[in-house]
Amino acid sequence: MNERTDMPPRTAPNQPGFDPGRLSSGPRSAERRAGNREWIAAIVRASPGTTRADLMIETGLSRSTVKTVVAELIADSLLAEEGTGEPDRTGSGRRPALLFPVLPHVALAAVRLGHDRVEVALGDMLAQVTDHLEAEVAPGAAPARSLDVAADLFVRLLARRDPDAPDVDAVVAALPGPIDHDTGTVGSPSVLTAWSGIDVRTELGRRLGRQVHVDNDANLAAWAERLTGVGRDLEDFLYLEVSRGVGAGLVLRGGVYSGHAGYAGEIGHNQVDPMGPLCRCGQHGCVEVMVNAVEILRRLRQVNDAGPDDPRGIADFRDEVSARVLREAGSTLGSVVAATCNVLNPEAVVVGGDLLGAHPAYHEGLAAAIERHTQPVVARGVRVISASVASAPLVGALVRAGHVALGHEYEAESAGRHLPRSSENRLVYRGFLRA
Structure with missing residues (x-):
């Protein structure tokens, strides 16, 4: 579980600074109990499947306090327990119950x-x-x-x-x-x-x-992948939304980073060809205008003399000529993504949008460009994977x-x-x- 650094430190009887008076009843005690309830409920919401032992480690609270607070939250229909986890570390072989939040039906x-x-x-x-x-x-x-x-x-x-x-x-x-x-x-x-x-x-x-x-x-979209898709096991990744436009979501330390004012991730307006087509941003040859999903579809239809009208049909092109077109498009985008990888050192580049499920050649071109344009130590740690969350x-x-x-x-x-x-x-x- 992740270490929380935003909560006040908890002291135990064998730690310096322990104040027996804090255990007395009264307004401060009630306030402390309410704080413990909120704290434990928040941890379970953040990490469903948490056990009572996990909560003790995460909070530093005693076994009896955690047991009491969890029982209250279950009685109030704020938490529920189901199933069992791995045997606890005491050697007893008992499999602890897993705690989950009870979500409002809205x-x-x-x-x-x-x-x-x-x-x-x-x-x-x-x-x-x-x-x-x-x-x-x-x-x-x-x-x-x-x-x-x-x-x-x-x-x-x-x-x-x-x-x-x-x-x-x-x-x-x-x-x-x-x-x-x-x-x-x-x-x-x-x-x-x-x-x-x-x-x-x-x-x-x-x-x-x-x-x-x-x-x-x-x-x-990056949030969706982080919580429900391939990003569940990734702490640092770059999500690419390739549709009519090209954008990126940055997941750093497990959270989406949007920059000082909210403008992070505008990867589509990096210039790759000064003599290229005019982009809606006023520049020529931005990666967005060069390899957005509509432009890729246009090229695929051109070499196939037919094909779907919707960019979401790009995944239907599976022939070798189409693979070459997709590999080249992936390489163009990868040349820009590589610079971001050099700066952020992500675990993975997750490709989504209308290219979700596209021909593997697109990923091959993207991965090859990243390897070619990044430092070797960075390239070795980056995987190019397809997003798994539709819409x-x-x-x-x-x-x-x-x-x-x-x-x-x-x-x-x-x-x-x-x-x-x-x-x-x-x-x-x-x-x-x-x-």
């Missing part, structure tokens, strides 16, 4: 405002999508049009729910651009120009009649909505300007839904 909503389509999903506290609608919008459509479409899809989803279904408790929107931490607006006038300065939280919230939180789609930005938006529903302020709007510790930021989606 509905969550996720909205994805993409370059050419809008998606809205309803889900639960397990980050499971329970219903979903999407609609195409013209590339470059006015923001008001996309927001109106999102509102229409949301109303249609609500209308076809069971009348007894819980109300939507939290809404999170994903946008393919950098989000300013302080204002909640698209903060870069050169990326998503039409959206620049628009307060999406207010505009979408007014249309939905609910409070809305917003974040970058690659950051949310990851939507799932990540449900993850964040779960933060909101549990009353936790999401770190990207408050404390997210520093590197978050994984124990603080792993919202749990292994638990029991409260009936």
